[in-house]
Structure formats: structure tokens, C-alpha cells
Amino acid sequence: MSFSFVSHLVCPKCSKTYDHNKLHQLCTCGSPLLVDYDLERLKEEDVIIDQARNDLWRYHKLLPVTSEEHVVSLGEGMTPLLPMPELGAELGIESLFMKDEGLIPTGSFKARGAAVGVSKAKELGVAQLAMPTNGNAGAAWSLYCARAGIKPTIVMPVDAPVITRKETAISGAELYLVNGLISDAGKMVANLVKEEGLYDASTLKEPYRIEGKKTMGYEILEQSGSETPDVILYPTGGGVGLIGIYKALKEFKELGLFKGNQFPRLVAVQAEGCAPIVKAWEEHKNESEFWEDSKTAAFGINVPKAIGDFLVLEAIYETEGCAVAVSEEEIQQALGHAAELEGTFICPEGAATFAAAKKLRDKGWIQPGERVLCLNTGQGIKYPDTVEVDPLVLQPGEDLQRNKENVK
Ligand SMILES: *Cc1c(COP(=O)(O)O)cnc(C)c1O
Numbered sequence: 001m002s003f004s005f006v007s008h009l010v011c012p013k014c015s016k017t018y019d020h021n022k023l024h025q026l027c028t029c030g031s032p033l034l035v036d037y038d039l040e041r042l043k044e045e046d047v048i049i050d051q052a053r054n055d056l057w058r059y060h061k062l063l064p065v066t067s068e069e070h071v072v073s074l075g076e077g078m079t080p081l082l083p084m085p086e087l088g089a090e091l092g093i094e095s096l097f098m099k100d101e102g103l104i105p106t107g108s109f110k111a112r113g114a115a116v117g118v119s120k121a122k123e124l125g126v127a128q129l130a131m132p133t134n135g136n137a138g139a140a141w142s143l144y145c146a147r148a149g150i151k152p153t154i155v156m157p158v159d160a161p162v163i164t165r166k167e168t169a170i171s172g173a174e175l176y177l178v179n180g181l182i183s184d185a186g187k188m189v190a191n192l193v194k195e196e197g198l199y200d201a202s203t204l205k206e207p208y209r210i211e212g213k214k215t216m217g218y219e220i221l222e223q224s225g226s227e228t229p230d231v232i233l234y235p236t237g238g239g240v241g242l243i244g245i246y247k248a249l250k251e252f253k254e255l256g257l258f259k260g261n262q263f264p265r266l267v268a269v270q271a272e273g274c275a276p277i278v279k280a281w282e283e284h285k286n287e288s289e290f291w292e293d294s295k296t297a298a299f300g301i302n303v304p305k306a307i308g309d310f311l312v313l314e315a316i317y318e319t320e321g322c323a324v325a326v327s328e329e330e331i332q333q334a335l336g337h338a339a340e341l342e343g344t345f346i347c348p349e350g351a352a353t354f355a356a357a358k359k360l361r362d363k364g365w366i367q368p369g370e371r372v373l374c375l376n377t378g379q380g381i382k383y384p385d386t387v388e389v390d391p392l393v394l395q396p397g398e399d400l401q402r403n404k405e406n407v408k
């Protein structure tokens with residue numbers, strides 16, 4: 001019995017194929033590589049999903065790790081799909097749900113990519129790797145690498161959330177801060193990789209991180225049963241999660257596990273201060289341009305140019321989705337509403353998806369009665385400085401002067 005039905009790596013641009021038992025980065029044509037499975041053979045199996053496992057390894061037959069002993073896990077996956085009725089009422093969306101990726105090891109959904117990426121790196125005998133990050137990926141990969149016995153070198157912008165710097169450093173990773181953007185960190189990692197021959201674990205420069213992230217798509221389909229969402233909103237930086245969800249939809253469909261009539265419309269949500277995918281979509285382009293001087297408090301989506309942009313745009317066009325930018329004020333407002341109305345302290349990237357849902361509902365792009373699913377990609381508590389509150393400080397024995405005005 002096979003633990004995995006992985007068959008090979010394939011280039012989505014030039015169709016060249018590669019052996020998954022060897023280390024590969026990009027295709028010779030420069031495109032990211034994707035993982036293919038022997039779905040015809042898998043279809044014949046009695047059991048496709050390993051229901052006994054309550055983490056993302058329940059999909060091990062659709063993951064690239066061939067031997068169970070190489071699995072490096074901290075219990076990631078099977079995060080809750082929460083109804084958001086109060087926030088939904090406020091946004092005019094009757095049927096609003098949130099997949100809460102805050103409830104995952106390392107506090108962001110980057111744990112999914114790290115779990116599968118690090119496990120496959122271990123299987124292929126990688127001893128050292130390097131990557132640029134906006135914070136969460138570096139933290140997740142460092143912690144999973146520590147568990148796997150792999151030595152990571154991480155480069156992140158000095159402005160990245162401080163907690164991610166601490167998670168990275170405490171796990172023993174070699175950490176460098178750069179006074180610049182993730183694109184600057186990327187260039188420094190590329191130089192290091194070239195000089196020292198380390199494994200390059202940059203977004204989509206290794207083919208396996210996306211395989212971890214695609215499990216969000218499987219879970220959404222499994223958890224919603226016959227009530228497939230009509231719209232899925234995803235906070236898009238490198239776009240790996242969105243590409244992964246689209247890949248998951250197609251794989252489940254081919255396996256006969258997709259229960260809906262049509263695919264959910266996939267929406268790429270970006271911040272107005274960094275919206276290259278939105279601009280490309282508005283101009284009906286298949287690739288994005290570098291976004292100069294990008295800036296947003298939603299750090300995970302501050303990616304001025306994504307290497308997989310053409311795949312993100314393809315997923316949007318193929319599902320009749322769209323791309324939307326939201327302002328910093330709209331993000332803050334949505335973050336507050338989610339906490340106040342639903343008791344969910346979400347990350348700014350997740351908040352952006354609710355702000356976008358509101359815009360799309362107001363415009364009529366989301367229609368009455370449609371089922372809408374927003375992805376909250378991380379914990380609010382990882383961004384202590386994004387939310388500003390100003391409670392009154394009293395001396396012991398002083399009157400509380402109970403008055404709502406005192407608590408801003
Ligand atoms: C990395 C990140 C994103 C963007 O993920 P991509 O799949 O690279 O687009 C969104 N939210 C958070 C919290 C992140 O850390």
C-alpha cells in the first residue's frame with residue numbers, strides 16, 4: 001500500500017517533467033514546478049482520505065512525502081470552519097464563514113507549507129536550506145526545521161512583526177534582518193544559494209510548500225460537505241495558498257470528491273499599498289508588474305512581485321473570481337468588527353478578506369444568499385502592535401468611573 005501517490009514534477013509553462021526523488025528548484029525555463037499524482041490509480045483505492053488522522057496528513061496519499069517516517073509534524077491542519085453570523089449580518093452576507101488558520105502550530109497557516117516542505121526536504125536528504133520571508137514563513141520553517149534536524153538560514157525585513165523574529169531565532173536558525181523589503185531579502189538569499197549551494201526554500205522555488213497549503217482547499221471541501229462555498233476570499237501575497245486551493249479543487253474533482261456544481265469563485269485580496277495582482281487583473285493581464293514602495297500593516301501580503309503571479313491570475317480567471325484591494329482603514333475596521341461581533345481576534349491579512357467581502361457585496365458581485373468563505377491566515381496575537389488600544393490607568397483604590405468612553 002502506497003503512503004503517497006506522487007508521480008512526478010511538472011512545469012506549468014513548458015510541460016517539462018522532473019523526478020520527485022531528486023532535488024529540484026525552478027524549471028530550466030524559470031517557472032515554478034508543480035507536483036503531479038497518479039490520480040487514476042488513487043481513484044481505485046477504497047480509502048483516499050485517512051479519516052483516522054485529524055491533521056493535514058489525513059491527505060497523505062495526495063502529498064509528496066513517500067515514506068511516513070519522514071513526516072515532520074506539530075499537529076497542523078483541520079482548523080475550524082466557523083460560522084460568522086453577526087459579522088455576516090453587518091456585511092449583508094447571510095451565509096458567512098471563516099476558516100480559522102490562527103489555530104495552527106506557529107500561529108499562521110505557513111505551518112502547512114513548512115510541515116510538507118520540511119518533510120520532503122528531509123526525505124530528500126537536505127541538511128541546510130535558506131529562505132527570504134516576511135516573518136511568518138521564516139518562523140514556521142525554522143521551527144519545523146528544528147524538529148527535522150535541518151539547519152535554516154532566514155533573511156527577513158527589519159520591519160517584520162517582532163514575534164516572528166523571536167520564533168525564528170529561538171529555534172536556532174541563522175537569522176539576518178535586512179533594512180528593506182522581502183524582494184531585497186530574496187536577492188540576498190539567491191546570492192547565498194548560488195555561492196554555497198544551499199537548498200533554496202523561497203516561495204515556489206521549491207515545489208512542496210504549495211502542497212502543504214493546498215490542504216486548506218481539501219479541508220474546506222470536506223468540512224462544507226454538499227454546501228460548497230460560492231466564493232472563497234484569500235489574502236494574497238505570493239499567492240501560494242490561492243494556487244494551492246485551486247489545485248486542490250481540481251484534484252478532488254478528478255477523484256470524484258468535489259460535491260458542488262461549479263468551483264467556488266476565488267478572490268485574491270490585497271492591500272491598496274501593495275496590489276500588483278489586482279492591477280494585473282483589472283488590466284486583464286496574465287502577469288503582474290513589480291509594485292514600487294509597497295507598504296501595508298498586513299505584512300504577510302506585502303509582496304511587490306510574486307514569482308507565481310501567472311498561476312494566481314489563472315486560478316482567478318478559470319474560476320470567474322476577481323481581485324480586490326482594500327485600504328488600511330478598512331482592514332483595521334474589519335479586524336475590530338471580527339473581534340467585537342464574533343470574538344475572533346484575527347490577523348490583519350485575514351481582516352482584509354472581510355473588508356473585501358463587504359466591498360464585493362456592496363457592488364453586487366457577491367449576490368444575496370451566496371455562501372462566502374474568508375480565510376483568516378493567522379493569529380491576531382502575532383501582531384501586538386497593529387492594534388492600538390488606550391485603556392484608562394487608575395491608582396489602587398480609585399473609582400472605576402464606569403463609562404464606556406473610557407475604553408477606546
Ligand atoms: C504569507 C501570508 C499570507 C500570504 O500567503 P501567500 O500564500 O504567500 O499569498 C497571508 N497571510 C499571512 C498571515 C501570511 O503569513
Ligand SMILES: [Zn+2]
Nearest residue numbers: 011014027029
Ligand atoms: Zn518549464
